[in-house]
Amino acid sequence: MKSSRQVAAEALLRVERGGYSQLTLDAALTKARLSVRDAAFCTALFYGVLERRLTLDHCIAAYARHPLSDTVAQILRLSFYQLLYLDAVPRHAAVDEGVNLTRAMGQARASGMVNGMLRSFLRDGCRLPPVEGDATAHLMIEYSCGEAVVRRLLETYGEESAREILAASIGRPPLYIRVNPLKTDPDTLLSHLEKHGCAAKARLLDGNCLEMSGDPVHTVSHKLGYFHVQDYCSQQAALALEPAPGSRVLDCCAAPGSKSFVLAGLMEDRGEILACDASAGRLSLVEAGAKRLGISCIAVRAQDGTVYEPSLGLFDRVLCDVPCSGLGVLRRKPEIKYRDEEAFGGLPALQYKILETAANYLKRDGMLVYSTCTILPGENERVVSRFLREHPAFAPAPFGEDDWHSTHLPEIGGGDGFFISRIRRVE
Known part of the structure; x- marks a missing residue:
């Protein structure tokens, strides 16, 4: 049976080759069948190394004397991470397990080098080497x-x-959940969750958004569909759409479905929500979530957000939460931190095309919310401002006294980074 360290190392290698962190780790843990304790340790190592990779590589570079294979580099990252950041792991154990892992992963010839580098770092007090530059x-x-x-x-x-x-991009993010008003209310849900050691640290937004302590996901309440997990800024984007019961709503880029679920609650499961996504496979997540939550008003459709389909008709409300650079959610998707400049180049054009297409579905006097989980103006207010300049049939729809858009910066111990804007069709 593979150790938690080996499972983490192999998953990190897959992410390095282009895999998505959460999907890669979930698949690795399912296959490895680790104990609850070992799975938690593996998860901590995996995300810890991802979010600290450049810092770890800076340390490794100061001690390496020869080029490293990808596998040895990952083993050293895991080992240096434990020495630098995990006080609960004895330092001698981190060194010994690093050497053992080198052998277990078919790199026995490098075990002496790994041992020497780790012990040198240990002798130097496990301190970060000086950084030169601006x-x-x-x-x-x-x-x-x-x-x-x-x-x-x-x-x-x-x-x-x-x-x-x-x-704010370092460390474990807060856990927020959304109460499912179709099945329960906040007080009833909390009384259930408290029996499993979970408690609300704060009640936010409309009272159905709860910041939680403990592990509510592995409870009967979650299985019964009393809530779903969703950052409070993401919930806020769905709330900004303000659909009424009986409305016809389009969610253009819906998967995995959390915003559609909020909308269904606001609509009391009356009316119609068409949840579209370019990825047909990811729509199964929307269907599974809706079934667990007892939602019947959501229908799914594989639909490219850049392609207008007149047969879909018109909608009272349109949610346009577009693909983006994700700089507001670095702590949840740390692999984003290492993307190069090319990863940002074509996004505004794609976002504009999706917004322009989505607006075609909006009824007169209908409202559209454009949102992202990034904090770059080029993907946010500049995209919407350009749309408003070029489409006079639409106008800003304030959700405060004057503001029709807002950017929430990521906070330590708070919500993710998010952009939310509203426009209305006036002609």
Whole structure:
């Protein structure tokens, strides 16, 4: 049976070759059948190494004397991570297990080198080697974030705010859930969850958004569909659409479905929600979630958001939560931190095309919400402002006194980064 360290190392290698972190880890844990304790340790190692990769590589580079294979590099990242950040793991155990893992993964000839590097780091007090260079270089190593992302944050927000955003990208994010009003209410749900050691740390938005402690996902309440997990800023995007019971609603990029589920609750499961996504496979997540939550008003359809399909008709409300760079959710998807400049280039054009297509489905006096989980103006207000300039039949729809759009920056111990805007069809 593979150890938790080996499962983590192999999953990290797959992510390095292009896999998505959450999907890759879920598949690895399902296959490995680790104990609950070992699975938790594997998860901590996996995400810890992902979010600290550049910092770890900086340490490794200071001690490496020869080129490293991909496998040995991952083993060293795991080992250096334990030495730097996991006080619960004895340092001698981290070294010994690193050497053992080198042999277990078919790299026995490198075991002496691995042992020597780790023991040298240990003798030096497990301290981060000095960083040379400008503010970009220091932020890259301190917060383990690629140059393209750091430079964009510095250009957009300046050094102080960029540092705060990057600081929020490290560590475990808060857990927010959305109460399912079709089956229960916040007080009843909390009384159920408290029996399993879970409690609400805060009640947010309309009272159905709860910040939780404990592990509510592995409870009967979750199995029975009393809630679903969703960051509170993501919930806010769905709430901004304000659908009434009986409305006809289009969710253009719906998978995995959490915003559609919020909309169904607001509509009291009356009316119609058409949940579309370009990925037919991911729509199964929407269907499974709707079934668990007891929602009947959601129908799914595989539909490219850039292609207009007149047969779908018109809608009272349209939610346009478009693909984006994801810089608001770095702590949930740490692999995004290492993307290069090419990963950002074509996004505004794609987002604009999806928004333009989605607007074709909106009835007169209907409302559309455009949202992203990024914090870059080029993907957010500039996309919507361009649309409004080029389409006079649409106008901003304020959700405050004057504001028709807002950007929420990621917070340490708070919500994700998110952009939300509203427009209305006036002609």
